[in-house]
Amino acid sequence: MKPFRPGLPLQPLLLALLLLLSPLGPVACAATPPALEQGCGRSGVPCLKGTAVVELKTSKGEVQLTLNGDAAPLTAGNFVDLVRRGVYNGTVFHRVVREPTPFVVQGGDPQSIDPSIPIDRLGAGDYVDPATGQQRQIPLEIFLEGEAAPRYSQLAAGPSQLTRLKLSHKRGALAMARSEAPDSASAQFYIALQPLPELDGRYAVFGEVSRGMDVVDRIRQGDRVLSARVVSGGTLVQDRP
Numbered sequence: 242m243k244p245f246r247p248g249l250p251l252q253p254l255l256l257a258l259l260l261l262l263s264p265l266g267p268v269a270c271a272a273t274p275p276a277l278e279q280g281c282g283r284s285g286v287p288c289l290k291g292t293a294v295v296e297l298k299t300s301k302g303e304v305q306l307t308l309n310g311d312a313a314p315l316t317a318g319n320f321v322d323l324v325r326r327g328v329y330n331g332t333v334f335h336r337v338v339r340e341p342t343p344f345v346v347q348g349g350d351p352q353s354i355d356p357s358i359p360i361d362r363l364g365a366g367d368y369v370d371p372a373t374g375q376q377r378q379i380p381l382e383i384f385l386e387g388e389a390a391p392r393y394s395q396l397a398a399g400p401s402q403l404t405r406l407k408l409s410h411k412r413g414a415l416a417m418a419r420s421e422a423p424d425s426a427s428a429q430f431y432i433a434l435q436p437l438p439e440l441d442g443r444y445a446v447f448g449e450v451s452r453g454m455d456v457v458d459r460i461r462q463g464d465r466v467l468s469a470r471v472v473s474g475g476t477l478v479q480d481r482p
Contacts (some may be wrong), residue, residue, distance in 0.1 A: 267336075267345050267418045267431040267444060279380045279393040280481070281314055286322065286379055287477035288314035293321050294451070294474055297329070298467040301460050304453035306415055308474075312407035313391070313447035314482050316382045316417055316426070320447065321475050323428055328368055329469040330354075335363035336431075337462045343434035346460050347418055350429050360463060367427035381423035382445045384408070390481070394424050397442030408446035410437035413457070415448040432457050 281288035289310030297304040308317040323329065333353035338344035352358055352366035367376040384391040386405040397403055410416065414433040417426035432450060433440075434457070450457060 267347055267416065267440070280391070281318075281478070286315060286319045286377065287479055288318040288482055289321055289474075290314070290476040290478050290482035292474045293317065293476075294472050295321070295324055295469060296472045297453075297469050299334075299456065299460060300464045300467060302453060302456035304456050305451045305472075306448050307451040308415070308448035309408060310474075310476075310482060312384045313382055313445060315379060315391070315393075316445045316447040318477055319377070319379050319426075320417075320430065321471060321477060323368060324469045324471055325475075327469075328428055329466050332466050333360065333363065334460050334462060334464045334466075335360055337460060339434065344437070345431040345433055346457055347429065347431035348466060349418075364429070366429070376427065378425050378427050379417075381419070381426070382447075383442060396423060403438075403442050406441055406446075408448075410440045410444075410446060411449070412436055413450035413454050414446045415450065416440070416444045416446040419444065434458070 289308060291310050293308040293310065295306040295308060297306065308320060310317045328351055329349055331354045332348055332350060334346055334348040335350055335353055336345070336347035350363045350366040351368055353360075353363045367378060369376050380393040381395070382391045382393055383395065383397050384407045385397065385402060386407060397406065408414070410433045412433055412435050414437075416431055416433070418429040418431050419426040426445060
């Protein structure tokens, strides 16, 4: 179902494959979206200019996220916009994978605000714009060193590309979950609990935990985001920054 990085040793390769194929991987189980207009100013989603710092108050403590609008303007802009709309307030961390090895903490499913929905049914929710009634889905955004702008809808592969990623899956990386289709990210996000090179070039990293990784390490399935707010930066533009 999900591509994985070639050339991994057998045990990590099998683990990556199992995690990515399992319902515990960083996926959002949405239907395949229609073709999207791509990039800043063409997707209907604002882009982040510069950086933004977002504070998540969780049931385990506060986490500070620093978003990188220079390396991931569309993906970071989408997140800031959803934070300001209050989309993440009250949502559940519905997937937390720590065994057999630390993997991800995932949340942001808008339907998880409803306490009547069992946690094992979460992971399929997208953000629906109340003004239009339409689901918002954004294209995969990957930015390589030496290029003038991000690539959209294209997986990165091979050493010539993966070694040039501006943002990679280091411990504490903040990235967007998606379904099998590259252009299906919406609101769900995840935080890497350890370096995850097998996900590099396949999922859009757009920031990192800049404070409170110890809190992330304490989060368990069912814990909640009590509130999310932008505390600095966060300039959104409709065209390329």
